[in-house]
Amino acid sequence: MKLYYSKLQIELTRRCNQSCIHCCRGNYQNIDLTEEIIDSFFEKNDIYYISNLLFSGGEPTLNGKMLEYIVDKIIKKEIPVDMFMLSINGLTYSKELINGLNKLQKYIISKSEIPRYKAGLLMISQDQFHKKANKKVIEKLKDLPYFSPVEKYTIGEKNILPYGRALENGLSKHQLDLSDLTNYQKNYSIKKYEGTTYLVIDYQYISANGNVINNGCESYDLMDEYTLGNVQEQSIEEIYIKNKSKKLVLK
Numbered sequence: 001m002k003l004y005y006s007k008l009q010i011e012l013t014r015r016c017n018q019s020c021i022h023c024c025r026g027n028y029q030n031i032d033l034t035e036e037i038i039d040s041f042f043e044k045n046d047i048y049y050i051s052n053l054l055f056s057g058g059e060p061t062l063n064g065k066m067l068e069y070i071v072d073k074i075i076k077k078e079i080p081v082d083m084f085m086l087s088i089n090g091l092t093y094s095k096e097l098i099n100g101l102n103k104l105q106k107y108i109i110s111k112s113e114i115p116r117y118k119a120g121l122l123m124i125s126q127d128q129f130h131k132k133a134n135k136k137v138i139e140k141l142k143d144l145p146y147f148s149p150v151e152k153y154t155i156g157e158k159n160i161l162p163y164g165r166a167l168e169n170g171l172s173k174h175q176l177d178l179s180d181l182t183n184y185q186k187n188y189s190i191k192k193y194e195g196t197t198y199l200v201i202d203y204q205y206i207s208a209n210g211n212v213i214n215n216g217c218e219s220y221d222l223m224d225e226y227t228l229g230n231v232q233e234q235s236i237e238e239i240y241i242k243n244k245s246k247k248l249v250l251k
């Protein structure tokens with residue numbers, strides 16, 4: 001079965017060089033995405049298409065070399081991608097991360113049937129909780145076509161998610177809701193087209209430890225607790241089909 005992704009989000013690391021009080025992840029963990037996990041994901045799965053490719057963390061620049069490694073795999077396998085997106089905190093610069101994004105930008109544009117200037121977005125989080133970005137980092141990024149101008153903004157109460165440190169610090173006005181973690185059956189379908197079967201996935205999060213999760217907004221602990229499976233042990237098809245009759249139960 002071929003995989004068709006509307007949104008695929010890959011967590012590069014669980015490390016971070018900040019400790020924002022609103023962070024939905026909780027405390028940082030000393031876990032990085034590895035070449036073995038990425039190899040396993042690309043070897044076990046036949047990826048037909050990725051519309052939105054998202055990268056996250058932790059702080060993505062702390063494991064930029066794995067972004068470049070993923071991009072090299074995508075290019076080698078000629079997997080079509082429509083666009084990419086990620087946010088960094090602006091404290092550190094990663095040459096490998098920018099190499100990877102530059103390659104991805106070039107690759108997407110070269111495959112595009114319509115003229116495009118940029119293939120994605122790189123943003124710096126500059127809300128009231130994050131530290132001020134390093135001017136030298138901004139200087140290095142400012143001329144990249146996919147770099148979004150840095151603007152200070154305020155995150156309203158309604159947009160703070162009730163997980164991790166935000167929950168501990170009482171910053172979110174939302175009730176804890178785990179339905180997005182458990183309702184994975186709503187997130188995929190199986191479609192046949194011209195004799196080929198596709199596993200169409202609306203959204204999937206792959207964590208730095210290889211865990212596959214139905215949603216990527218929660219704390220690391222919750223995501224591990226409600227994982228669907230791990231890319232090092234099974235293909236995505238096996239994970240979804242195996243879980244087909246399994247209802248993840250809220251604990």
Ligand code: SF4
Nearest residue numbers: 016018019020023058
């Ligand atoms: S919000 Fe981002 S920068 Fe802040 S601690 Fe969490 S992962 Fe790090």
